[in-house]
Amino acid sequence: MTTESNADAPAELLDRARRDYKELTARGLKLDLTRGKPAPEQLDLSEGLLSLPGDRHHAPDGTDVRNYGGLRGLPELREIFSDVLQVPADRLLAAGNSSLELMHDCLVHAFLSVLPGAETRWADQERIAFLCPVPGYDRHFALTERFGIEMIPVPMDDSGPDMDVVERLVAEDPAVKGIWCVPKYSNPNGVVYGDETIARLARMTTAAPDFRIFWDNAYAAHHLTDEPVEIADLSAACAESGNPDRPFVFGSTSKITFAGAGVGFFGSSTANVDWLTANSSKRSIGPDKVNQLRHLLFLRDAEGLRIHMERQRSLLQPKFDTVQRILEAELGGTGLAEWTTPTGGYFVTLEVGEGCAKEVVRRAAEAGIVLTPAGATHPYGDDPRDATIRIAPSFPSLEELEKAMLGLTTCVRLVGYEKRHGN
Template sequence: MTTEPIHADTAGLLARARQDYQDLAGRGLSLDLTRGKPAPEQLDLSEDLLSLPGGRHTAADGTDVRNYGGLQGLPELREIFAGLLQVPAAQLLAAGNSSLELMHDCLVHALLSVMPGAKARWADEERIVFLCPVPGYDRHFALCERFGIEMVAVPMTADGPDMDTVERLAAEDPAVKGIWCVPKYSNPDGTCYSDATVARLAAMPTAAPDFRIFWDNAYAAHHLTDERVEIADLLGAAAEAGHPDRVFVFGSTSKMTAAGAGVAFFGSSPANVKWLLANNAKRSIGPDKVNQLRHVMFLRDAEGVRAHMERHRALLQPKFEAVARILQQELGGTGLAKWTSPKGGYFVTLEVPDGCAKEVVRRAAEAGIVLTPAGATHPYGKDPRDAVIRIAPSYPGLKELEQAIEGLAVCVRLVGYERQAA
């Protein structure tokens, strides 16, 4: 994360920032950086997917994909993604288009049915608590709020969540039933969990026998540089440490192919897979196997996935480089901001002086630049420092993105210098 010392000549800088903001507000901009959606050009990379499977309607094992059944998903698709998600194909499910839906269902099933290793349904417990590394993914937090699950924030470090805190909380309170993790190119700060962090998550004692790690590997193949960061295999490490049922792995093709028509995956121990399949059998007679077959035909194999993601990188990397360049150009040396330079994923985290994030977002909105609400990166939408802003560079065109980041920098300078001058 880049940071700079505080500049001394506040009065003159504030006057200039006010003029820059007045000019910005007069431009009539309408720019949106709220969500990390693939741009239309990225979606076009999978245009051929829409013409598949053509006249073919049988899977490799002869299954007619047009018919009911196959709750675990096509074996050939699970083989393609097994290595990428670090889950044996026999322990991997291919489902519908949304990994968030799978996370939702796992919470619902845990509330309403007894999980492997559990003494009771979560709904029968007095309290359910989840640990939430921050900054983190707002939709994870929204799921907890939806089901009345108490959230406890855990600070992120360069190696992942603060494991001293995680280990202490998990060991001392049986109400702590889980932790949210985005282990590679984490949303929103790009953190990649170290091998030591993975080993500690796998082996740590927990007061709850049914403690679960929701391992949301959403950006497993979403590299932005020549370095392809790899993380340790948590599912395997947990099994070796004597906790085979501890890990729920999630992933999807949502930011690979068609974001609204991809395939989501769940991986875990054989006992957990059996548990989820039994519960899912009550709500579905099988996933969209036609869509799964078209993904098999389009991606072909694991190397096909990697090649496809390199085409995504070619479109995304210039945008992330533009964000870094403009932030350095406009805010470097001001002492008003620090920001991440992720090696993958979909977001940049911008930190402004404490107490300023909401005001920066408000000023930006008034100037026609819509950002993710300040606080969304924390449980209950409350950033105690009011300092973190999530930037989503993927969707706008490069020119629009540059305008938005330049405008955001103006707002940071204005609010920051106003705070210094107060």
């Protein structure tokens, strides 16, 4: 643990950081903090899925899950996730194993078919743009770039995207067709969208009649405290404001049960659900209903989901506590960094000095600690300040996490003091 204080001489601080880094590189570490994957112990909590559905072949509504059909998914499973995703079950689809593929499909279908409320396909328009709150989720940005959609960064504050900026951009530019939002425990900074932010998103005037809010509620049930955060109901707010088709709501069980073998969800207005179902029917005769029945039998109901997520929290919270403890012990009072203290989700955002993030990531890699690339939290991988680093504590063991965090803070001190006091 560092015992540095602001009273220490600059040369002494830098020399100490260099000695610590030399010792770090000599340890031969091989640690990974890159992605927010569930740890093996978290996956073990869902081991019971593997023995399900046994010899049961029919859902409670009589659906034979072994056969074709059922594009909207099992109604009983949709009921379990209706409240947490804030979409009535009759307007919620249970689909394949990933919400990301649903986002991908919505973009594809918007390019190739006319959205409700639109006059033309996106493919027939000269320019399409999306608003991208930053810092944000790198896979959202990768999807957007994949389709040649222009990305317009929007700053985030403590209650979500800067709505003055959002309202101005959507009102003046008909090419702005959407905005990416992770409304609860945002990736990566843990921000929870405030009620007024959600109300303004719902009622704002948009130049594009087919503007959509891609509402990726990925961490809707992923709490880290005794007081789970609740957010305002975007779908209801949009309907009340006369914009029922505006929200596209996404969620999944990827970080609830088995990542890659879960269930993805899409919810929206009746018109949007019918639009997606009709287009999806061209590529699939139905989702994996055997897996959906497996999840239904495993989780049972909304209370079963809550209990399961409490077990997840018991494994995750000590890791987030470890991150906070080490950041405070090693960097507190140095002026070299600030960091978030999320109340849910999967990430901690570390803000280092301007122009330092890439170098911190490089030095950490040299010491055997792999981090998400600096810039990944911004469109096109370009963080203008080169200051944001995303920390993903979930996958390593507590012992590995502690080593990785001590190593990371060593790199932050080295790069920060080199920047501040000269190389």
